Amino acid sequence: xxxxxxxxxxxxxxxxxxxxSRGYRRLILAxxxxxxxxxxxxxxxxxxxxxxxxxxxxxxxxxxxxxSLATLGLAVAVxxxxxxADRIGRVGAMRWGILAATVLGLAGxxxxxxxxxxxxxFLEGVALGSVPAIAIAYLSEEVSRAHAAVxxxxxxxxxxxxxxxxxxxxxxxxxxxxxxxxxxxxxVLGAVAAVAFIVLAPRSRxxxxxxxxxxxxxxxxxxxxxxxxxxxxxxRLLMLYAQAFVLMGSFVAVYNYxxxxxxxxxFWLPASLASLVFxxxxxxxxxSGFAARLSERxxxxxxxxxxTVAMAAGAVVLAAEWLPxxxxxxxxxxxxxxxxxxxxxxxxxxxxxxxxxxxxxxxNLGYYGGSSLLGWAGGLVFHTGGWAALVLGVAxxxxxxxxxxxxxxxxxx
Numbered sequence: 001x002x003x004x005x006x007x008x009x010x011x012x013x014x015x016x017x018x019x020x021s022r023g024y025r026r027l028i029l030a031x032x033x034x035x036x037x038x039x040x041x042x043x044x045x046x047x048x049x050x051x052x053x054x055x056x057x058x059x060x061x062x063x064x065x066x067x068s069l070a071t072l073g074l075a076v077a078v079x080x081x082x083x084x085a086d087r088i089g090r091v092g093a094m095r096w097g098i099l100a101a102t103v104l105g106l107a108g109x110x111x112x113x114x115x116x117x118x119x120x121x122f123l124e125g126v127a128l129g130s131v132p133a134i135a136i137a138y139l140s141e142e143v144s145r146a147h148a149a150v151x152x153x154x155x156x157x158x159x160x161x162x163x164x165x166x167x168x169x170x171x172x173x174x175x176x177x178x179x180x181x182x183x184x185x186x187x188v189l190g191a192v193a194a195v196a197f198i199v200l201a202p203r204s205r206x207x208x209x210x211x212x213x214x215x216x217x218x219x220x221x222x223x224x225x226x227x228x229x230x231x232x233x234x235x236r237l238l239m240l241y242a243q244a245f246v247l248m249g250s251f252v253a254v255y256n257y258x259x260x261x262x263x264x265x266x267f268w269l270p271a272s273l274a275s276l277v278f279x280x281x282x283x284x285x286x287x288s289g290f291a292a293r294l295s296e297r298x299x300x301x302x303x304x305x306x307x308t309v310a311m312a313a314g315a316v317v318l319a320a321e322w323l324p325x326x327x328x329x330x331x332x333x334x335x336x337x338x339x340x341x342x343x344x345x346x347x348x349x350x351x352x353x354x355x356x357x358x359x360x361x362x363x364n365l366g367y368y369g370g371s372s373l374l375g376w377a378g379g380l381v382f383h384t385g386g387w388a389a390l391v392l393g394v395a396x397x398x399x400x401x402x403x404x405x406x407x408x409x410x411x412x413x
Contacts, residue, residue: 017142019143019150024143026202027143028155033197034193037190038131039160039166040162042071045179045183046278047170048170048182049260050274060383061379070125071252073121077129078129078132091138091204097128097129097130100127101127101128105187137349139151148349149346153290153342157286170182171278173185237352240363243405244366244367248366251334253382258277267323283331287334288341291303295343300409301406304340305405305406307339310333311336314331314332314334315391318387345367
């Protein structure tokens with residue numbers, strides 16, 4: 001699966017699977033299944049938050065901890081997973097993480113208390129961190145550089161399918177068999193996707209394991225610090241990490257509390273119908289790949305900023321009290337977010353001078369840290385200021401991020 005120290009020159013000569021080749025197709029399909037296994041399980045409770053709050057007698061922000069603690073676990077785990085992958089290989093690390101997460105996902109709904117459920121969700125997030133921590137580095141090493149942006153966009157599109165599948169399975173099933181069995185059904189789906197990933201993932205050819213550090217734990221810690229410092233010296237990388245934090249946090253906040261909004265006046269949608277709004281994720285499936293193709297023509301900066309502005313525009317429309325307008329705004333908001341995320345995540349690997357796995361992990365640390373903190377804090381805004389305060393605040397954050405991105409990244413020729 002992974003190359004030995006003596007094969008580093010071979011890894012250096014490897015130019016990556018060209019687009020359209022059998023290896024390229026298998027790699028993209030394998031990562032798509034990894035995305036399903038990861039994001040279906042990570043976000044499945046999001047479709048159940050109003051039901052959880054009602055059945056357990058808790059407020060919306062507390063119910064949202066079932067999502068936020070899982071993403072917090074993922075956020076704190078992405079850096080350690082990147083170093084594990086440097087030693088044992090990209091595919092092996094993702095395989096162990098997905099399998100552990102599936103076991104924890106099956107155990108979570110059987111927890112005897114809400115606190116135990118939260119603890120298991122945190123651990124599940126830690127295990128799920130293996131995929132986002134490693135996937136982009138794996139792509140960067142195994143796909144032809146000329147097609148890396150398109151491959152990254154395709155992978156992001158696959159993650160949207162996973163997130164959508166988890167929500168659409170858990171939400172309607174919860175009405176029929178209860179929220180616990182609904183989440184277990186998603187974990188079974190994750191197990192099937194995990195097996196598909198293991199079968200399809202090509203062996204690494206562009207990977208060389210990191211050499212063992214001489215000098216014990218102190219020397220190893222110093223080596224880790226040097227790798228991270230190399231990523232943090234770049235203002236452009238810092239901008240991408242900050243963007244990941246605020247945009248993902250804003251995105252999750254909107255989706256966490258949208259169900260509460262749609263089940264209240266003036267819409268009064270039943271829970272089964274409210275959960276169907278997650279179909280809007282399909283706009284992200286399209287936009288992430290489309291944005292990657294546009295970036296080859298117009299440059300990453302232009303497409304990134306335009307996508308972020310589209311996200312802000314969609315957030316403004318979400319303040320409407322007419323359901324068709326809300327749904328249209330949600331489509332634009334979701335498409336803009338995933339287009340920006342697809343560009344930014346692929347750009348992180350391209351800008352990193354070395355340590356691509358660590359650069360991707362810092363991006364994911366911001367991404368899922370924002371999901372945990374801002375996704376939960378959005379509940380406080382929603383509770384005190386209402387839905388309009390939440391979505392208009394999100395629009396302001398997105399516009400500020402677009403302006404900062406335009407200022408930090410140079411124009412591309």
